[in-house]
Amino acid sequence: MNHLWSGGDGEAKAVHAAIGKRRGISLNTIQSTLKRLFEKQLLEREKVSHAHVYRPRVSREAFHRGLIGELVGGLMKGQPDALVSAFVDLTERAGPEHLARLEALVAARRMKQGGSQ
Amino acid sequence: MTPWFASVLLFAVAALGFLALGSVLAAILALSVRSQLKLWQPRSRHAALLSIAVMPAACSFWLLLCASAPAFIALLVPELDHCALHADDHAHLCFKHLPQGAVHGQVLLALIGVASYVFVRAAIAASSGMRALRVLRALSRTAQQRSDVAASIVDAAQPMCFTAGFLRPRVFVSRGLLETLNAAELGIVLLHEQAHVRRADALCSALARACAGLHLPRVRHWLLRELQLSAEQACDEEAALAVHDRLAVASAILRVERIAQGAPATHGLGMMAVAFGESAVEQRVCAMLDDPRQNSQLKLWSALGSAVAICGLVASGPLHHVTESLVSALAL
Numbered sequence: 001m002n003h004l005w006s007g008g009d010g011e012a013k014a015v016h017a018a019i020g021k022r023r024g025i026s027l028n029t030i031q032s033t034l035k036r037l038f039e040k041q042l043l044e045r046e047k048v049s050h051a052h053v054y055r056p057r058v059s060r061e062a063f064h065r066g067l068i069g070e071l072v073g074g075l076m077k078g079q080p081d082a083l084v085s086a087f088v089d090l091t092e093r094a095g096p097e098h099l100a101r102l103e104a105l106v107a108a109r110r111m112k113q114g115g116s117q
Numbered sequence: 118m119t120p121w122f123a124s125v126l127l128f129a130v131a132a133l134g135f136l137a138l139g140s141v142l143a144a145i146l147a148l149s150v151r152s153q154l155k156l157w158q159p160r161s162r163h164a165a166l167l168s169i170a171v172m173p174a175a176c177s178f179w180l181l182l183c184a185s186a187p188a189f190i191a192l193l194v195p196e197l198d199h200c201a202l203h204a205d206d207h208a209h210l211c212f213k214h215l216p217q218g219a220v221h222g223q224v225l226l227a228l229i230g231v232a233s234y235v236f237v238r239a240a241i242a243a244s245s246g247m248r249a250l251r252v253l254r255a256l257s258r259t260a261q262q263r264s265d266v267a268a269s270i271v272d273a274a275q276p277m278c279f280t281a282g283f284l285r286p287r288v289f290v291s292r293g294l295l296e297t298l299n300a301a302e303l304g305i306v307l308l309h310e311q312a313h314v315r316r317a318d319a320l321c322s323a324l325a326r327a328c329a330g331l332h333l334p335r336v337r338h339w340l341l342r343e344l345q346l347s348a349e350q351a352c353d354e355e356a357a358l359a360v361h362d363r364l365a366v367a368s369a370i371l372r373v374e375r376i377a378q379g380a381p382a383t384h385g386l387g388m389m390a391v392a393f394g395e396s397a398v399e400q401r402v403c404a405m406l407d408d409p410r411q412n413s414q415l416k417l418w419s420a421l422g423s424a425v426a427i428c429g430l431v432a433s434g435p436l437h438h439v440t441e442s443l444v445s446a447l448a449l
Contacts, residue, residue, distance in 0.1 A: 002259060060272040064256065067255055068271065071252050083246070083253070083319055085313040085318045086278065087277075087278040087306050088370065088377055089397055089398070093374070094399060098398075098399055099375060102367075102398070106364060106367050106368055106402065106406070113364065
């Protein structure tokens with residue numbers, strides 16, 4: 001997917017030349033992987049001459065959005081902290097008034113700190 | 118019902134009884150220390166909460182081991198067979214003198230019910246966890262790397278930064294957050310997440326969640342929330358220590374929360390809720406505005422816990438007999 005998202009040639013032989021040889025993966029494996037990704041509707045393909053040329057059907061952003069949504073919302077039943085520790089909670093937001101009050105509190109403390117130095 | 122099967126059932130009844138005792142003891146402990154724990158430094162508080170979380174399971178395992186100690190000793194040294202010492206009017210928790218009678222049908226049904234429930238819950242959790250790990254692997258493989266950012270970059274406009282994974286956790290930061298934060302703020306966010314990696318918080322959280330099912334519902338809810346909060350606060354403390362500026366950490370938390378509030382809801386993250394009460398953000402910011410807490414009685418707790426465990430082992434004889442009497446009265 002990374003190869004195709006970065007605009008690489010989508011023919012199986014080209015994918016094999018770009019990443020398969022380097023990783024020691026056979027052409028057959030590349031072909032079956034591309035087919036599987038096509039069946040999962042992550043790729044689309046068109047037949048050019050005798051070979052299929054694959055293109056991403058979903059963007060990297062849509063793919064990542066789906067994965068994160070699945071991870072946070074579906075798989076962990078809205079309680080993702082069993083696997084994911086987020087900097088701010090992914091499923092709970094502080095109220096706007098609370099947030100404004102806290103920002104004012106931090107700003108006041110910063111000013112006080114600046115004044116005392 | 119073969120004597121060996123009846124013996125296994127008796128041990129299972131004893132284990133369940135100890136589990137219930139552990140849950141009640143954990144609830145009493147949680148109730149009596151919850152206000153005191155708030156004064157502890159987050160790292161110690163997290164360790165204490167984790168020990169309360171595993172308490173029913175640990176209590177059940179240890180008490181069963183202590184209650185079975187005479188049986189193990191009799192197996193190793195036949196001369197020390199304890200069964201001859203007491204009246205033979207109840208079943209023996211013993212590997213040599215197997216029960217002759219059958220276990221009550223209701224008890225057997227209850228045990229089958231409990232075992233089935235635990236098996237189904239464990240299977241669902243395992244399948245969900247495996248799928249989550251597969252999703253995470255896909256995210257890791259397709260995330261981009263940049264030499265100037267010590268994290269994998271997720272191509273998402275939604276501002277988020279998180280650490281994920283049990284054994285080899287990784288830090289992920291979204292493109293949306295990278296584009297919005299300045300270098301100092303991003304540095305604090307990444308320091309916080311790297312603290313999660315060092316502390317293996319996801320693994321601890323998974324362990325706590327697995328054990329939380331053994332607690333009473335109200336204790337479970339309190340425990341999981343406090344565990345999450347104390348882990349976040351411990352990482353805030355580590356970030357503050359690294360940058361020598363607690364206010365900067367408080368500002369970074371508020372900045373990311375503010376950005377997250379302004380961001381459009383993402384598909385799949387539709388579960389976002391607004392906490393109108395005291396949210397985790399509020400408590401973390403207030404903790405950063407206060408001086409760092411030094412108070413911790415974790416060593417005292419560890420010493421007390423060890424003393425109680427040793428007492429259980431010393432009193433294994435009486436514990437064994439009491440357990441035998443109760444199990445016999447209940448199950449035979």
